[in-house]
Amino acid sequence: MRVALFTETYLPHVNGVVTHVKALKEGLEAMGHTVLVVTANSKTRKHYIKDNVLYCPAHKASKRFYGFDLAPAVSRTRLHFVEDFDPDIIHIHNEFGIGLSGIGIAKILHVPLVYTLHTMYDEYIYYVAPRPLVGITRRISHKYFKIFAKTANEVTGPSAKCQAYVKETGLDKLVNVIPNPVELDIFSPEQITEEDKRAFRERYHIPMDDTIAIFVGRLGREKSVDVLLDFWAKEIRPDDHLHLVVIGDGPVRGELENQAQELGIAGMVTFTGKVEHTDLPPYIASGDVYVTASLSDTNSISMLEGMAAGLPVLQRYDELNQDQVKEGLNGFVFHDAKEMAAELRRVRAMSEEELQLLKASVRQSVKNSGAQNLANYLCTIYTRILSRDDQETK
Incomplete structure (x- = not known):
């Protein structure tokens, strides 16, 4: 399979999402699949690929908001790079510019979409909203994040909390619970x-x-x-x-x-x-x-x-x-x-x-929490989507 992983943040930054995507990339590649990571980079002014990572021009977000690099959601150049990669699956891991572009590119290229919900955003509302506006901001955020789960062919998350959050946004959709990976050898x-x-x-x-x-x-x-x-x-x-x-x-x-x-x-x-x-x-x-x-x-x-x-x-x-x-x-x-x-x-x-x-x-x-197990879990979901699509086209 050819899998494009869309993530707002990637190496050299390190956080939970980066660790997850890195492990998934390594696990998939070890199984013989081809992976392209699509990510934002505020240090470049043009799109380029290096070591199977597509770096997209972006702006640095406020340090208060985790210091992410935020890329625009629409880019014809990014579309062409991903189109040339010819993915079988697009898998998004963040919900900002890069994630939105993953939704758009999946629609344009008629490629199945997987969405992993990593973050319980209700716990982060205070970063962007003063206390009197927390309620209305939460309702708006639910409508926004619902778009990702609703659009995706399959949704995954690392705990049952993700299912509860999706339900709270008003969407009755199954979340496949797949535990996060850990680098077992490094922390041995x-x-x-x-x-x-x-x-x-x-x-x-x-x-x-x-x-x-x-x-x-x-x-x-x-x-x-x-x-x-x-x-x-x-x-x-x-x-x-x-x-x-x-x-x-x-x-x-x-x-x-x-x-x-x-x-x-x-x-x-x-x-x-x-x-x-x-x-x-x-x-x-x-x-x-x-x-x-x-x-x-x-x-x-x-x-x-x-x-x-x-x-x-x-x-x-x-x-x-x-x-x-x-x-x-x-x-x-x-x-x-x-x-x-x-x-x-x-x-x-x-x-x-x-x-x-x-x-x-x-x-x-945690012995089964390595990159290979994560890749195996996701491959099961990818294969299920592709098989379902094959049945629908017959």
């Missing part, structure tokens, strides 16, 4: 030495005896790191020997650092700032657990990277994501500060043998 704990872990603790002045809880993500309000800090202040004490490490940067980092100071827990919390993805494995592997209070994620790739490193997950209860953490097998769920603290203390109290068994179980839970 065997890649990280005890010396690497010791160096991490020394760099950030974390006592060797402390149990480290890691969170990785863009520091926006939707990630609920403020909730983690509140919970930490309510229940964790210095003599618990528990330390929270927050990895990442974003618009509310300053607010969060101030919050930790005001709550009197700055000595138990470390903010590392931005860490390049290539440098991330030793940071994650130096932790003992991965903790998140976010209710905006669908199937967090950062969480999966923690699991790939063997870190059990402490996840705040989320009804639509409750199947992602299986109690005692790959982590634990908490509802409030008291439960979070109890789970952290439970992990800390484990013997070395118990902890190693749990870490092995965590790794086992």
Whole structure:
């Protein structure tokens, strides 16, 4: 098959969508399929293809809105490049200029369309709308994003949350739930030495005896790191020997650092700032657990990277994501500060043998989350669409 993947953001940027598209591209190519990634690039003034990626002229969006490069939705040049590629399937991963152009090009070329919903946009309304306008902005956004799901032959998403969101937009359409991928080899704990872990603790002045809880993500309000800090202040004490490490940067980092100071827990919390993805494995592997209070994620790739490193997950209860953490097998769920603290203390109290068994179980839970499995899942959907189209044309 020849597959064109449309994404507003791609390498060298790194985020959940980029990781997903990169893994899908690699998985499909390993199976012998031909892939063209179509993406926006604010650093070019003309369309060009390099390493099977079509770069399209774009403008840099506000850093507040994730700093995406945004390309115009209509481009005759882009159409010609994709037409020359002659795709069997067009698969869109974002909902802005590049995504809209994927819809248009699919119609013009009479090519089936697949749409993956990666983001619960209701959680991001505050980036673009003042509080009094949140309600009307949400209703408008639902109508807009409904276009993508309605137009596509098939819709996919990494969790049941995506089905709920599509339904909330007013569309009764099945969402194929396909979990996100993770780079298992890169985050394997065997890649990280005890010396690497010791160096991490020394760099950030974390006592060797402390149990480290890691969170990785863009520091926006939707990630609920403020909730983690509140919970930490309510229940964790210095003599618990528990330390929270927050990895990442974003618009509310300053607010969060101030919050930790005001709550009197700055000595138990470390903010590392931005860490390049290539440098991330030793940071994650130096932790003992991965903790998140976010209710905006669908199937967090950062969480999966923690699991790939063997870190059990402490996840705040989320009804639509409750199947992602299986109690005692790959982590634990908490509802409030008291439960979070109890789970952290439970992990800390484990013997070395118990902890190693749990870490092995965590790794086992994501062993089928690599690029090849993602490609296999999507190929099943692509083939189903193409077979259906063949039947309809007979």
